[in-house]
Amino acid sequence: MKKNNKSRRQFLQTTGATALGLAAGLSVSSKANASVKNTSWNISGETIPFTQTPLAYKYDALEPNIDAITMEIHYTKHAAAYAKNLADACSAENVNTQTAKLEDVLGSISKYSVKMRNNAGGHYNHELFWKSMTTAGSSTGPSGKLLKCIEKDFNSTDAFKTQFNEAAKSRFGSGWAWLVYGADKKMIIGSTANQDNPLMDISDVKGFPVLGLDVWEHAYYLHYQNRRADYVTAWWNVVNWEFINKRFEEVA
Numbered sequence: 001m002k003k004n005n006k007s008r009r010q011f012l013q014t015t016g017a018t019a020l021g022l023a024a025g026l027s028v029s030s031k032a033n034a035s036v037k038n039t040s041w042n043i044s045g046e047t048i049p050f051t052q053t054p055l056a057y058k059y060d061a062l063e064p065n066i067d068a069i070t071m072e073i074h075y076t077k078h079a080a081a082y083a084k085n086l087a088d089a090c091s092a093e094n095v096n097t098q099t100a101k102l103e104d105v106l107g108s109i110s111k112y113s114v115k116m117r118n119n120a121g122g123h124y125n126h127e128l129f130w131k132s133m134t135t136a137g138s139s140t141g142p143s144g145k146l147l148k149c150i151e152k153d154f155n156s157t158d159a160f161k162t163q164f165n166e167a168a169k170s171r172f173g174s175g176w177a178w179l180v181y182g183a184d185k186k187m188i189i190g191s192t193a194n195q196d197n198p199l200m201d202i203s204d205v206k207g208f209p210v211l212g213l214d215v216w217e218h219a220y221y222l223h224y225q226n227r228r229a230d231y232v233t234a235w236w237n238v239v240n241w242e243f244i245n246k247r248f249e250e251v252a
Helices: 002-025 068-092 102-107 114-131 144-154 157-170 228-238 241-249
Strands: 175-181 187-193 208-214
Touching: 068 114, 102 114, 114 208, 144 157, 144 187, 144 241, 157 175, 157 187, 157 208, 157 228, 208 241
Parallel strands: none
Antiparallel strands: 175 187, 175 208
């Protein structure tokens, strides 16, 4: 047990430093698909702030599906680094965080630097991710308009989950899996690399991100090691469907 605790402390220290480096300067092309106009989603009360917000639950609240030490590292090191570097990018690139909306920055991300792309995406994605989870057993599943759309576009909730799981498991390297509501009012499932998301004008998959799953290794490796599929399966036990259903109601 002592050896395990020591290794976890070492992991906390090293991954914190790694997160700062990755968030600050991950090299990706910022010009791909820049000519494609992104849909503007007006979501009353659901805009993501430019600063990191407190978790609504304790680090151990999602166990055994997501362990406490992973949650602590993920929130206090990785996500915090994105928020810090986003603030730096906004200052350098004259984005007034008091009047601008993060969603609008993402919608025209091709106009900004790679640093802005990585960190605006990383911050938005994580803030949505934390809200999309809750204590195991406290939420039942999609309902209302969301359930109807899922059944229309995927035939069933089980078929939707199977397709989503495949997108999450097959994302090469680091990235996210998404349930997306498109401008054509249809549901699609896709994935993005690194910290890109469907709001970005450079994204291959575009629309309103209804639900997103982080499949970067730091989100699961301490507990699941290389078993990403097990992490993906377990994650469904903590999805905050109450939040997701409400979120979808505001755009459907």
